[in-house]
Amino acid sequence: MSALAADVQQERLAAAVPELERLAARPLLEEIAALKRQRNAVVLAHNYQAPLIYHGVADFTGDSLALAQQAARSEAGVIVMAGVAFMAETAKLLNPQRTVLLPALEAGCSLAASITAADVRALRRRHPGTPVVSYVNTSAGVKAESDICCTSANALRIVESLGAPRVIFLPDRYLGHHVQQQTGIELVLWDGACEVHQRFSGAQLRGLRSGHPGLHIIAHPECPPDVLAEADFVGSTQGMVDHLARARPAQVALITECSMSDNVAAEFPDIRFTRPCNLCPHMRRITLENIRDALRDIRHEIVLPQAVMAPARQALERMLAVGRG
Ligand code: 13P
Ligand code: SF4
Secondary structure: OEOOOHHHHHHHHHHHOOHHHHHHHHHHHHHHHHHHHHHOEEEEEEOOOOHHHHHHOOOEEEOHHHHHHHHHHOOOOEEEEEOOHHHHHHHHHHOOOOEEEOOOOOOOOOOHHHOOHHHHHHHHHHOOOOOEEEEOOOOHHHHHOOOEEEOOOOHHHHHHHOOOOEEEEEOEHHHHHHHHOOOOOEEEEOOEOOOOHHHOOHHHHHHHHHHOOOOEEEEOOOOOHHHHHHOOEEOOHHHHHHHHHHHOOOEEEEEOEOHHHHHHHOOOOOOEEEOOOEOOOOHHHOOHHHHHHHHHHOOOEOOOOHHHHHHHHHHHHHHHHHOOO
16 A cells, blocks of 8 residues: 655566566556646556556555545546546545546456345345445445445454444455354345455365465455465455565465565565466456556546435445544
């Protein structure tokens, strides 16, 4: 979660990206830097972005919560979200005066696609009086039907902040299951899953451990329960980085989207990373070319229906008031 000094950023770019690739990308990187100055723009990049974007053009990197917090306080004229649609919508909801661009508008998320606003209304009818917590990996329309949002960094804290015996928690059944194991509050879950994290298995991790004695396994809570049971630490993508900084394990497997290991390896040259690789196809839709095009033409702007803006913002602001877990 950082805005780094230019020399540190250059060092990390050199560590993360082979020289030939860096040289080939240099004209685009320079063009983007010039456009950012011209447009008074910032690029916020999720931890899953490719290393050239993460180290080469981002002004700020982090998990969903950190990007939302940064977007809310940004004074830039233009915010470019190097991430997926729900992240760009969140930025727009939290700072509606800014122009928010998503370089590839079709960059979605299997969790956000798993539930609609009408589904939330139906859940409320089935469970009258039960508050609704929605993961930020949802559309603005779903957020507008929710009492409060959460991210993987604060889900337990948000659920417990409500003081209710029963909570509707949507849409990630695995994150919901993980929270359920840590609280006495009864959770009503939805059947959504992340198409990237659901592919990991406990058997795969046991195989990794047997090939790498002493391996420290860090998993994202969107993984299935048998994966989380094998993990030494479970946390959001930023929680993973903070844990590495504290624990400094010698050899690590990050059980999450695989660009994350490439990005953080440049920050922790003393840690060896074992890289089981599942890529998020939605995150991969963001490229240097479409970041340049978005900035040059101010295109792919996030525009949300007026009717959802106020209630969706309220659900996000309630989450920000509770903070990180
Ligand atoms: P984080 O909030 O932990 O960065 O997770 C976002 C995400 O999409 C994970 O798949
Ligand atoms: Fe959505 Fe999964 Fe991709 Fe994250 S990794 S954006 S949860 S599909």
